[in-house]
Amino acid sequence: MAAKTLTIDDHLVSARPGETLLEAIREAGIVIPTLCHLDGLSDVGACRLCLVEIEGQRRLQPACMTMVSEGMVVRTSTPRLQAYRRQIVELLFAERNHVCAVCVASGNCELQRLAAMVGMDHVRYDYLSPDCSVDISHPRFGIDHNRCVLCTRCVRACDEIEGVHTWDVAGRGVQARVITDMNQPWGTSTTCTSCGKCQLACPTGAIFPRGVTVGERPHASERIALIIEARKQRW
Amino acid sequence: MDLHELEAIAEREQAQRPHLRILCCAAAGCQASGALEIKRRLELVLSAAGKLAEVEVTPVGCMGLCGHGPLVRIEPEGTVFERVTPADAEEIVSALEQGPCNVLHCDLNHPFFTRQQPIVLRHCGRINPERIEDYIAVGGYRTLYHVIHDLTPAEVIQIIARSGLRGRGGAGYPTGLKWATVAKSPGERKFVICNADEGDPGAFMDRSVLESDPHLVLEGMAIAAYAVGAEQGFIYVRGEYPLAIERLQKAIVQARRLGLLGAQIFESGFNFRVDIRVGAGAFVCGEETALIASIEGRRGQPRPRPPYPAEKGLWGMPTLINNVETFANVTAIIENGPEWFRQIGTEKSKGTKVFALTGKIRNTGLIEVPMGITLREIVYEIGDGTPDGTPVKAVQTGGPSGGCIPAELFDTPVDYESLAAVGSIMGSGGMVVMDEHTNMVDVARFYIEFCKDESCGKCIPCRVGTVQLFNLLTKLRNGQAQPRDLDTIEELCELMRETSLCGLGQSAPNPVLSTLQYFRHEYEQLIGVEVDHGS
Numbered sequence: 001m002a003a004k005t006l007t008i009d010d011h012l013v014s015a016r017p018g019e020t021l022l023e024a025i026r027e028a029g030i031v032i033p034t035l036c037h038l039d040g041l042s043d044v045g046a047c048r049l050c051l052v053e054i055e056g057q058r059r060l061q062p063a064c065m066t067m068v069s070e071g072m073v074v075r076t077s078t079p080r081l082q083a084y085r086r087q088i089v090e091l092l093f094a095e096r097n098h099v100c101a102v103c104v105a106s107g108n109c110e111l112q113r114l115a116a117m118v119g120m121d122h123v124r125y126d127y128l129s130p131d132c133s134v135d136i137s138h139p140r141f142g143i144d145h146n147r148c149v150l151c152t153r154c155v156r157a158c159d160e161i162e163g164v165h166t167w168d169v170a171g172r173g174v175q176a177r178v179i180t181d182m183n184q185p186w187g188t189s190t191t192c193t194s195c196g197k198c199q200l201a202c203p204t205g206a207i208f209p210r211g212v213t214v215g216e217r218p219h220a221s222e223r224i225a226l227i228i229e230a231r232k233q234r235w
Numbered sequence: 236m237d238l239h240e241l242e243a244i245a246e247r248e249q250a251q252r253p254h255l256r257i258l259c260c261a262a263a264g265c266q267a268s269g270a271l272e273i274k275r276r277l278e279l280v281l282s283a284a285g286k287l288a289e290v291e292v293t294p295v296g297c298m299g300l301c302g303h304g305p306l307v308r309i310e311p312e313g314t315v316f317e318r319v320t321p322a323d324a325e326e327i328v329s330a331l332e333q334g335p336c337n338v339l340h341c342d343l344n345h346p347f348f349t350r351q352q353p354i355v356l357r358h359c360g361r362i363n364p365e366r367i368e369d370y371i372a373v374g375g376y377r378t379l380y381h382v383i384h385d386l387t388p389a390e391v392i393q394i395i396a397r398s399g400l401r402g403r404g405g406a407g408y409p410t411g412l413k414w415a416t417v418a419k420s421p422g423e424r425k426f427v428i429c430n431a432d433e434g435d436p437g438a439f440m441d442r443s444v445l446e447s448d449p450h451l452v453l454e455g456m457a458i459a460a461y462a463v464g465a466e467q468g469f470i471y472v473r474g475e476y477p478l479a480i481e482r483l484q485k486a487i488v489q490a491r492r493l494g495l496l497g498a499q500i501f502e503s504g505f506n507f508r509v510d511i512r513v514g515a516g517a518f519v520c521g522e523e524t525a526l527i528a529s530i531e532g533r534r535g536q537p538r539p540r541p542p543y544p545a546e547k548g549l550w551g552m553p554t555l556i557n558n559v560e561t562f563a564n565v566t567a568i569i570e571n572g573p574e575w576f577r578q579i580g581t582e583k584s585k586g587t588k589v590f591a592l593t594g595k596i597r598n599t600g601l602i603e604v605p606m607g608i609t610l611r612e613i614v615y616e617i618g619d620g621t622p623d624g625t626p627v628k629a630v631q632t633g634g635p636s637g638g639c640i641p642a643e644l645f646d647t648p649v650d651y652e653s654l655a656a657v658g659s660i661m662g663s664g665g666m667v668v669m670d671e672h673t674n675m676v677d678v679a680r681f682y683i684e685f686c687k688d689e690s691c692g693k694c695i696p697c698r699v700g701t702v703q704l705f706n707l708l709t710k711l712r713n714g715q716a717q718p719r720d721l722d723t724i725e726e727l728c729e730l731m732r733e734t735s736l737c738g739l740g741q742s743a744p745n746p747v748l749s750t751l752q753y754f755r756h757e758y759e760q761l762i763g764v765e766v767d768h769g770s
Contacts (some may be wrong), residue, residue, distance in 0.1 A: 012271075044538070044693070045538065045539040045736060046693045046694050046695070046736065047694070047695055048694050048695055048696055048735070048736065049732045051734055059733075060733060060734060061537055061539075065539050080733075084730055084733065084734050085725075087696075087726070087730045088696060088730070088734065090693050090701040091695055091696070091700060091703065092695060092699065094703070095695075095698075095699045095702075100378070113681040125703050125723070125724065126703070126706060128699075128702060128706075150692060150693075150698070165294070168534070169692070170536060171692070172517065172519075172690065172691050172692050173687060173688060173689070173692045173698055173701070174687070174690070174692065174698055174699060174701075174702045175692070176691075176692030176698070187625065194514075206290075
């Protein structure tokens with residue numbers, strides 16, 4: 001199959017067939033915000049941050065789940081898209097209790113980076129301040145639901161890379177929570193292999209290694225892609 | 236089973252049937268108001284009078300005028316009694332000989348009956364939904380025979396496409412085009428799904444059709460399966476409809492026993508098996524990709540489209556998903572031809588539409604009207620206005636995805652494009668009438684609360700946006716809102732409409748946007764005014 005040529009933000013870009021629009025955009029050196037996407041995991045199109053305008057399509061499409069096609073004309077950051085992205089990040093900050101000053105991921109946090117990237121200097125919505133629990137029943141890791149953004153990267157890393165599916169989502173709407181096994185304390189999970197891939201995949205400080213304090217959790221999400229790379233057979 | 240055997244069943248049924256019949260509505264609405272007890276009392280009175288052999292008491296499906304239920308019809312005379320109580324049984328039995336009694340007499344010349352045009356509901360309230368013989372006696376399953384033996388799949392799709400039938404689930408996608416796409420999509424297996432996850436507040440069209448005439452839907456599904464090349468079908472019906480599920484299960488077993496479903500239908504090479512999948516209470520599972528995930532046994536969450544289910548649906552195979560009412564239209568179109576169907580309705584919206592007429596309206600119930608009828612005719616003629624004569628303020632169509640249409644626009648014809656042009660949608664058929672006492676901010680807040688509770692939580696704009704919107708509307712209602720809050724409401728509405736993942740989030744702001752469009756003063760009145768809700 002021949003390579004595809006498309007126009008991204010007025011630049012002609014070539015892409016491999018079967019590539020996603022997000023890959024093509026990144027290859028063109030254009031940075032757009034993402035959250036639920038993580039290299040190496042399947043895409044779900046949930047965070048809506050990578051939405052782009054595609055000429056001839058009425059609706060905005062998530063770049064991570066849209067396949068490139070010949071002659072596609074794409075705009076990645078019109079004023080409208082920038083406004084939507086900022087609103088979405090604001091909604092996330094208002095949803096749970098994101099207090100950077102006491103967070104293990106402060107300084108290494110994708111949500112923080114997103115806020116800076118979309119120019120979010122304050123939140124215009126009322127904080128929902130939900131009463132969220134912290135589970136530190138696991139000997140090596142903990143989860144603080146106050147910091148969870150429901151990107152489900154932990155769910156997919158556990159299922160797709162470790163092959164265990166300890167994590168899943170329970171409840172719906174704003175009540176949804178990531179859970180371990182049958183919604184039981186993580187430490188009592190009989191399926192968890194304590195591999196820590198959920199912790200690597202987590203964009204915020206929601207899942208963290210026990211014993212780290214403010215700002216100490218390094219950001220290591222890219223290691224998920226490295227694991228996939230390392231597993232590829234080369235002989 | 237061949238055509239002769241089918242005819243024989245119909246003839247036997249006609250021959251065995253007593254001349255006089257009392258049809259007792261046994262759909263969920265009338266059952267809830269005691270219809271089964273009425274049926275039992277009627278049988279008792281008849282057996283006491285020694286007339287059980289001459290008069291048959293038959294449970295039937297919905298007769299339409301649910302607000303005046305329980306309803307009882309005398310056949311062949313055609314009299315309908317309304318608001319029947321068990322105590323009326325004797326009077327009804329004596330009326331069999333002495334003519335109708337005035338007290339319970341239901342006026343069949345009222346526009347409620349005369350303005351309707353039943354196609355989907357043509358057997359409703361006339362046949363026993365739990366007996367396949369009743370359905371065969373009114374001509375059932377002959378269309379399927381005709382389709383399998385006389386038409387090619389392509390010809391069936393041609394007929395449906397020419398008829399102009401559009402999806403009755405609400406969005407109005409051309410049915411023939413959808414069938415053609417599924418038929419042409421390559422796949423090792425294909426599936427047909429009937430979406431019966433009706434969840435809009437105030438809507439009960441699909442429930443009534445399934446409770447009253449389940450075989451009509453099964454036959455429509457089988458024809459669709461033949462046309463697209465599927466051998467397996469699923470009916471995804473919500474768990475809150477136990478009676479519909481029970482009747483569907485009976486219908487499937489009966490049809491399979493007669494060789495009308497299953498392997499080698501009508502001794503042809505065509506196989507079609509239907510299974511029921513019961514929803515577990517999530518509104519979002521009415522969205523087709525979430526519905527498919529739910530049937531596959533996964534969490535009922537939507538995924539971005541494309542690919543559409545017609546290409547990659549259930550287990551990645553081409554899948555046809557249509558609504559109950561869409562399937563229920565199929566046999567009539569093939570029987571009478573596409574040209575007949577095209578004559579009904581407007582230029583772009585053909586045929587009829589079933590509505591559940593509820594709210595502040597005298598004639599609450601199930602109606603089927605030709606497309607193009609105006610809202611005024613539905614509200615004032617068929618519905619007969621509000622019960623206490625209070626002026627009607629607005630009509631809400633399309634449930635949480637629709638909008639409120641104010642009384643001054645009641646001359647809008649009911650078709651897909653016209654309703655969209657005034658800021659609402661056709662939707663699946665919920666129609667809630669509101670009078671002057673209804674506060675439109677409360678209406679908008681009610682629907683947003685519904686969407687907030689039903690959001691699956693996958694995408695951020697819908698998950699958090701609905702909560703923020705609900706909180707802002709609550710603030711407004713309590714008189715604690717600032718002028719800028721109105722801007723924030725509009726901004727959130729736009730964000731959700733443009734960026735949400737599925738139809739639920741994309742259309743959730745519609746009730747707010749349409750009430751803002753037509754009743755903005757009600758919002759503005761509430762800004763900065765403390766309202767006392769203590770009373």
